[in-house]
Amino acid sequence: MSDTAEKTLCALQEEGFIESDTRAFKKLIQPAAHFCKNCGRSAVSDKNLCKPEKL
16 A cells, blocks of 8 residues: 555546555545645545645
8 A cells, every 4th residue: 555655546546446445545534634625535644635735
C-alpha cells in the first residue's frame, strides 16, 4: 500500500483501486481528517487529495 498512500483518491479511482481493494481504500479514508476542495472527497492524509484542507 506504500505507493497508494502517495496517490490522490482521484488517481486511485481511475485505476480501479476502490473496486479492486476496498479494504485498503477504506484505510485511506477512515477516520478522515482532510477534505478536497476540488472533488469533495475526504481522507486521512492530505497527500491523497488534490486540494486538501483540514476538517
